Amino acid sequence: MWLITGCSSGFGRELALAALAAGDRVMATARRPDRLADLVAAGGTRVRTAPLDVTQEEQVTAAVARTLAEFGRVDVVVNNAGHGSVGAVEELDLADLRALMDVMFFGAVAVTKAVLPHLRARREGAIVQMSSMGGQLSMPGFGAYCAAKFALEGLSEALAAEVAPFGIRVLIVEPGAFRTEFGGRRMHRSPAIEEYAASTGPTRASVDGMDGAQPGDPRRAAQAILQVLDSSQPPLRLALGNDAVDHIxxxxxxxxxxxxQWEKLSRSTDVE
Known part of the structure; x- marks a missing residue:
């Protein structure tokens, strides 16, 4: 039984469809659940929907409670809700940065914390954190987005060790560029400062032209995630896409x- 955030498009939608195709049950959530009608049509009685803005604690609590009431259990929780951001660090509005972190970091933490008591009690389950290759490396113009993913990965690596004794697994998924509307309506763009055109201009241009042209197929990504979750020895991190593997x-x-190169100097700083 799956609880998935951000099911209105992209990876969330494809994971919901893949889980349903595999015969599983799904609680599909989105800020606007009216956009999930096709998932209901595809899954019938095996799918439910719930409104979930992951920045609203009461909605997080309600979505988890409804999932347990409707299905009696949660086996896999997927933290997928989020959006992109492009802009140099100096170009960032701090309110926009905080809003980004609220969704992609604090929102994921809130959902994870809400479902953990249930998973601990059952001594099984999986938490899938939808990160990015940008959770391990960054580039000009993607500082805000990658900061959120770096934070999520750091927390999730600790979480994996903390919950392993309870039989709970954590999977950090690191996609490259996939056709998920990342460069379209789900991309926030900070106002540009002309002096940064040389360093962030190419990133902005790439973002403006990428939507629908990315090499990654979200359906294949969803199938890969299901395959890893079925594995007896799953990795902590799963890179998806040739670009992700190459860049990482x-x-x-x-x-x-x-x-x-700097090992000798680094080792010289301990107390003698």
Whole structure:
């Protein structure tokens, strides 16, 4: 039985459809559940919908309670709600940054905390955190978005170790560029400062032209996630897409090179 946030589009919708196709039951949530009618049509009695703005604690509590009332259990919770953001750090409005963190970090934490007592009591279950390759590396113009994903990954890595004794698994999913409206209506754009055109201009241009042209297929991503959840030895992190694998691997090499180059100096700072 699945509880999924952000089901109105993208990964949330495709995960709901994949779970239903596999014969599972789904509580599909969105800020506007009226946009989920096709999921209800696809799942019939195996799907329910609920309004859920993950920044509203009372809605989080109500959605989890309704899920348990309707289905009696939760096996998999997917924290998927979120949106993109592009802009240099100086260009960011702090209110916009806080709003982004509220949805993609604090909202995911709130949903996780709300469902954990149930999972602990049953001594099983899985928490899927929809991160990004931007949860391990960043680039000009994506500082706000990647900050939210970095925070989610840091918390989730600790969470995985904390809940493992209860039989609960955590899966951090790190997609590259997928056709999920990321560059369209779900992308916030900070007002531009001309001096940053050289460093963030290419990122802005890429975002403006990417919607519908990304290489990743959300349906295949959903199937990959289901496959990993069925595995007896799932990873903590799952990269999705050639771009994610290539960029994450290159970033790991860069980190290793820096660590090796400065290892002697780094080791010299302990008390003798």
């Amino acid at each position: 691997a290159a970033h790991h090499e860069l980190l290793h090179a820096d660590l090796t």
